Amino acid sequence: MSARALLRRAAALEEEAARLRLRAGQESETTPPGDASADPGGAVTAMGDGAEARLRRAQEAGGIGVFSVGINDGILSSTPEFCRLYGLPERESYPATAFETLIIPEDAHLVSTAESRRRGEPPRDVEYRIRRPDTGELRWIARRGEIERDAEGRPVRFAGVARDITEQRAASDALAHSEARYRALFEAVDDGFCIIEFFDGPHGPLSDYVHVEANPGYERHTGIAGIVGRTLRDIAPAEAEGWLELYGRVLRTGEPIRFERAFPAAGRHIEVSAARIEPASRRQVSVLFRDISARRRAEDALRASEAVARENIERVQLALAAGAIIGTWCWDLPTDRFSVDEAFALSFGLDPAVGREGLSLAQVIETVHPDDRASLTEAIAAVIERGGAYAHQYRTRRADGRYYWLEANGRVDHAPDGTPLRFPGVLIDVEERRASAAERERVTEQLRSLNETLEQRVAERTAELMRAEEALRQSQKMEAVGQLTGGLAHDFNNMLAGIVGSLELMQSRMLQGRTDSLDRYITAAQGAARRAAALTHRLLAFSRRQTLAPKPTDVNRLIEGMEELVRRTVGPAVSVEVVGAAGLWPTLVDPSQLENALLNLCINARDAMPEGGRIVVETGNRWLDPQAARERDLEPGQYISLCVSDNGTGMTPDVAAKAFDPFFTTKPMGEGTGLGLSMIYGFAKQSGGQARITSEPGRGTMVCLYLPRHLGQAEGVEPVPDLSEAARARMGETVLVVDDEPTVRMLVTEVLEDLGYAAIEAADGASGLAVLQSDTRIDLLVTDVGLPGGMNGRQMAEAALVSRPDLKVLFITGYAENAALNHGHLAPGMEVLVKPFALEALATRIRGLIEAA
Known part of the structure; x- marks a missing residue:
């Protein structure tokens, strides 16, 4: 019977004995108090006859003895089975010390003493060893006891049960020893091993597993440390589904699997074997990892050697077909005998008999070109050391005294212990092949040189075109400057005519003593001067060098103040609609420059609708995310937008692309400077914002200004006193x-x-x-x-x-x-x-x- 079965049986018997003892104690409550004094311990005599018989049967069946020790007299009352457990003659009572002396000295601290019993604190559940006085055997005893107290809570007796557990302890020790040996083997084996247990997770039934056990070899083979207790999705979430499919199929079908896999973290190639642990209800799979890196390297080396051998065979077959075989050799490595066939000897001017008898390697090396001897010696030494296929090209002196290119193809065979044995091979004439390769290299070099020359010519032509383009741009720039100066001269001449004419008339009237019309001339001169100042501001805005006076501005209020001026400027043929956003954020901007920009945009819109049309001035709050900001060449954040749209002629994409360019205008010479939109663009950029055009021919144009939000209140209008x-x-x-x-x-x-x-x-x-x-x-x-x-x-x-x-x-x-x-x-x-x-x-x-x- 196994150790676990013995332990289960002993526990069941002990439980039965406890139930009988409890029942016996209940029966003793019906006995008159005077009758109980006949049994000082009260352990047995107080029981009824039926209960006592059942208790004795339980004790005999389970090897359990019952005892009680009086607190005051130290007398131990016991059953016969209790005496037999300790190897003492059957008696109803003993001094407690008679049993205490049987315990071996190493376990003496586990037994109760008179002092600990009086305190009511004896060890209650202990296992100790005794030396039986009758046989001298060393036995294990398991004793359980409880203090019984009187109505006032004073300890009266210490009662309990004892049983012999020597066989159980032997079985348990044997099991522990076996498990220790298994654990030592489990820890020491080089192969990796783990046990995984599937469970139902948030991804469905059997959707994950946990590693319940793993040996150190697992970490060495996989490179994954601390695997026990961790789930697959914690360790390798990206690969979880693949491993779950592999091991889940093993769990479902019970069919083991074996495959190979590289574990880069450990630098190893592993053969993985997995099998289900029965019964299937345990949901466990055992996995074995075996390092096959050395075998894979050997296989790879063998495949490489075989590939070289196949390549050599193909070359030899081609050489045979073309008649390029010079001869064959066989080098017996242990005797250092280098024999060649007749064709080999004749090709090098050697006596065929000498070739059959054998040459030395030094004689063969003498025919090799001095520049190729070192590389040939190194190649031969390397193939002899590693074994396998060999191929090398070098120049040799033939019978006519000239050097020719040839290729040596062979194979070195090793003994099982690694000793080099034979080195047979053939010589192939590759002179023509090398000459063809040299010719290809020469042609390739010429082509490379031609390409470099061509690239140089292309670069020179490109530089010439760039110079021509630069000259063209300069010419266009000068033409634009001429157009600008023409427009500026036209505008300034008009303004200067108004100023100078007004001043001359004022002077004339003052000389005549006529002052009644001076106000009219003063007003005209001031108006012309203001228009000149506005044109100057356009120039500075275009260059982004104007001095701005930014203020927190309510753009809706600014548009409201400009609306009547805009309507009068664009004329009755054009309707103006203002759509101001509710709750528009304030912006930090120069109000007068923004007014000029708005007026310019409305005038441009009017000019794009010669037959009349509709202008819409619209504002809005804009929160630009990174993508929207990139599209508008702005930093992400909060902006307000001021858009002016019309339903006029619109612009083609190429015209819209150049609309913000300096000096660009579609108006005839003298009717525009090409600075209007440039000024608006420069003003928006200088204010930390941006300007964008959307247009479609025949459908109209929309120009939007984006200005940064100001975190504060907009200022009111400051009246300028007289x-x-x-x-x-x-x-x-x-x-x-x-x-x-x-x-x-x-x-x-x-x-x-x-x-x-x-x-x-x-x-x-x-x-x-x-x-x-x-x-x-x-x-x-x-x-x-x-x-x-x-x-x-x-x-x-x-x-x-x-x-x-x-x-x-x-x-x-x-x-x-x-x-x-x-x-x-x-x-x-x-x-x-x-x-x-x-x-x-x-x-x-x-x-x-x-x-x-």
Whole structure:
């Protein structure tokens, strides 16, 4: 009987004994208390006759003894079976020490003592060894006991059962020893081994498995560490379905499989064998991994050698068919005897008899070309060492004294222990083949040289075409500049005619003493000057060098203020519809430049509809993801859009592609400068946005401006007061005016003096800085950015701030490089006013800066 069966049987008998003991104890409760005193231990005598008989049968069948030890007297009451277990004569009672002395010293700490029993804390469930006094045998005893207490909870007796478990322990030890030997073999075997167990997962029935056991060889063969307890989908999710199909088929069918697979992580080629572990309900499959890398390498080497041999055989057969075989040889390696046939000997001018008797390798090497001897010696040594097929080409001296190319084909045979034995082979004449190869190489080299020459000629022609294209572009550029200057001259002449004519009429009327019509001429001159300023702004916007004054702007409100002007400009034949998005985000932009851009777009739309039509001005919020931003050449993020569309003539794709180009216009000479859309494009780019055109011939055009969202509130419209209403200066306030243009200095000084300021003039940066570094009171510096003399307005202001840190600065400029204005980043107390400017705006800005904290 196996150890596990013995253990199960003993446990069942012990349970039966416990039930009988419990039943006996219940029966004893019906016995009068006086009767129980006859049995001090109360273990047996208190039982009824029927219960006692059943208990004895259970004890005899299971080898179980019952005992109880009195706490006060230390007397052990026992059954006969208990005495037999310990090898003592059958008696109803013994001193407890009689049993305690039988326990071997190594296990003495496991037995109960009088002291531990009085405390109520004896060991309850122990296994120990005893030396039987009757036979001297060493036996294993399993003892279980419990403390019995009186009504007040004091320990009264220690009662329990004991049984001999020597055979069970022997079987258990044998099993443990067997398992230890199996485990040692399991761990030491070189082959990899694992057991996998399938389970139902989230992907369906038997959709995954876990490794329940694996030996170290598994990791060596697969390169996967820590496999036990991990699922397949955790280890190799990409390969899970393939392995599940393989091993799942083994589990379903019970048919084992065997296949080969490379494991790159371990650098090995493995033969995998898998079989189902019965019964199938266990859902387990055993997998064996055997390293066959060496066998695969040997097979690969054999295949390679066989391939070379087949190639040699083919060459020999071809040589035989062509009559190119020179001769054969056979080299007996142990005796170093090199014999050749008659054809071989005659080809090299040797005596056939000598060839049959044998030559030395040195004699053969003497016929080889000096330049080929080293490589031939190395090739021969290599094939002798490794064995297998051999092929080598070299030059040899033939009977006519000339060197010819030949090819040696052979094979080295080894003994089972690896000793080289024979080296037979044939010589093939490859002189003609080598000559053909040399001719092919020569022709190839010539073709390569021709290609290089051709590439050089192509490169030179390409460079010539590029120069011609550059000259053409320069010519086109000059033509565009001519077109630009023609348009600018036309526009400026018109404006100058209005300004000069108005001034002349004003002078004439004043000489005549007639002042009643001066306002009309003044208004005409101012209008022409404003149009000239707008044209200048277009030029600066086109070059992206205009000085912008960006403000948080509500574009819907701006369009609403421009709507009436747009309607009057485009005329009654064109209807204008405004679609403003609700909740439109504000944007940081120069409002006046955006107004100019909107007006230009509407005028372009009007010109595209000579018979009349419809213009739609539309706004919207746009959140551009990376793809949409790339399509518009913008950074991803939030933008507002301002789109102007018409249903006019539209543009062809090639015209639309050039619409933003500088100087490009489809209008006749003198009717346009080609700067309108260029200005709009430059303004949008300078504002951090973008402009895009969508057009279709005959269907119309839409131009959209994309401007970045401003995270803040839009500013309201700031009314510009009349110059007569401007705030006056306070006592002693002084302004330094620095500008290289005398007219500008004169105008600014006049305004300042009219407002009560003391004005100091300077024509360049050095002169202005000298005033600023003096003790003169200066409340505000008004300076142009571009100044002569090597110091611009920004540099002068920064130098003055060293000695006057609270100095307020107003830059007035009509052209300013970004660098001169620190790329638009101005310190507190500094502002910019763009030329030409209204004198009312100048007065307001001066007062605001001086009063600013």
